[in-house]
Amino acid sequence: MGIDEVKKELARRELARRDFLHYLRYVFPAFQDVAYQGSPDHKVHHRITEALMRVARGECKRLMIFCPPRMGKSTDVTQYFPSWMLGNNPNLNFIISSYSADLANDFGRKTKRICESQLFKNVFPNFEFAKDKREGGNWETAQGGGYYSVGVGGSITGKGSNILLIDDPVKDREQANSATIQAKVIDRYDSVALTRLQDQNSAIIVIMTRWNINDLGGYLEREEKNGGDIREKVVIQAIDDNGNEIIRPGKRDKGYFTAQKNKMLKENRYALYQQDPINATNGIFKRGIFQYFKLSDFERADGILKKSDLTCGIMIDPAFSSSKNSDDATVGLYGKHKITKNLYQLDLYADTSAPSATISATISMVNKAKAMGYKVSFIHCESAKINREQTKFIQDLKKELIYQDIQIPFYTTEAKGKKEDRIKQECEPPMTAGGFFMRGDGNTEVQLKQEQQFLDFPNGKHDDIIDNVAQAYMYFRKIEKRAGESTDRYSGVVNVNRDSELY
Known part of the structure; x- marks a missing residue:
């Protein structure tokens, strides 16, 4: 490698250390940003990484990212972002929660493999794992920071976080529409998750696909209107308000979402792909x-x-x-x-x-x-x-x-x-x-x-x-x-059992 190539490589590494989007491009060679049809500068991952940079700088402490499925949101936010943050500051503690412990642990294992890669070491040569605490999806750095993964309902007693990251708290529409699951997720957020923040500067990131107006995202939006925490929100739509659709070459080519639009159930089209469950539910009563x-x-x-x-x-x-x-x-x-x-x-x-x-x-x-x-x-x-x-x-x-x-x-x-x-x-x-x-x-x-x-x-x-x-x-x-129905002698009260067959 010549001197010019060495200089370019060192510059790339320095940019990757300073900026998360450059880090993604360096450590994840297969990274592919996606843009809207007719708007090459309107790129999905640019919007997500810019918001995450504001979290990294301490400018944003509450962030919600609503995004359709299969857009790489978990790869960006739940795997690469923690690795980049811990590379820069190995004292940080992350708690990652998802709808199942298996999925959350899988996120943890993938993030650990990123930190073990040579490309990561090129950017952060001084990063070290704790020698006795690096198994599975839960691991620590030599400086005491780390990555702890848990499913909704799992125990996080004794754990504190500088960044609490909630990635898809429900699995599918059936769970999202269940009042029991909705209440469980919201109660878990209010009574457990919020108590795990390390201090007043800790951040919470919620990344999810919207399914229902009463999911966690909907609850947090209503809480904000009622005086709760103010949240920055990044909304990614499969087809934007101007009719331009996301193009993901090889996976979601031009015309894919437009072709699917009329085939999708209304609740999927609006909630799942447009991140607008309120529009999806306004079907019967106007x-x-x-x-x-x-x-x-x-x-x-x-x-x-x-x-x-x-x-x-x-x-x-x-x-x-x-x-x-x-x-x-x-x-x-x-x-x-x-x-x-x-x-x-x-x-x-x-x-x-x-x-x-x-x-x-x-x-x-x-x-x-x-x-x-x-x-x-x-x-x-x-x-x-x-x-x-x-x-x-x-x-x-x-x-x-x-x-x-x-x-x-x-x-x-x-x-x-x-x-x-x-x-x-x-x-x-x-x-x-x-x-x-x-x-x-x-x-x-x-x-x-x-x-x-x-x-x-x-x-x-x-x-x-x-x-x-x-x-x-x-x-x-x-x-x-039954206008002529007779009643008993007690203040006009009709016998309960006798009337039980009215319907």
């Missing part, structure tokens, strides 16, 4: 179909809407957990117009409250309806055959109705079929036809929650409020057929 009214509309002098034209009922769906991630207990007061058959939601309660609070909300709703001049014809509560909590709730509610001397027929029925089918079949036709009216002057927080559940359906995290609406439609049909 904001444009929402209809609103005010209670004062029933007080107008022209008498177009009259309270006497409504058949009113209260629908109750109790819940038995006060966790912030659990479903709400819901109580709704509805009025069905006898002529137009439109359904008016006159009052709505939704909260993760104790059963006693749901009973109190029901009694309060009855009293409010009476004070406003609405005659409540029935109270209905969803029941379950084998559920002691629900049975006790119904018994306690009946006792309270009797104690309050509320002379309104009380019915219980067991909901049949899948909740998703019930909501779609019962709510979509009348709402599309403009036959369902929500309060425009009611509880704003609860109203917004209801609207969001409609917009997110069928992939939203919660659907308890809109299921209350669906059950109202179902029960009004049933109650109209």
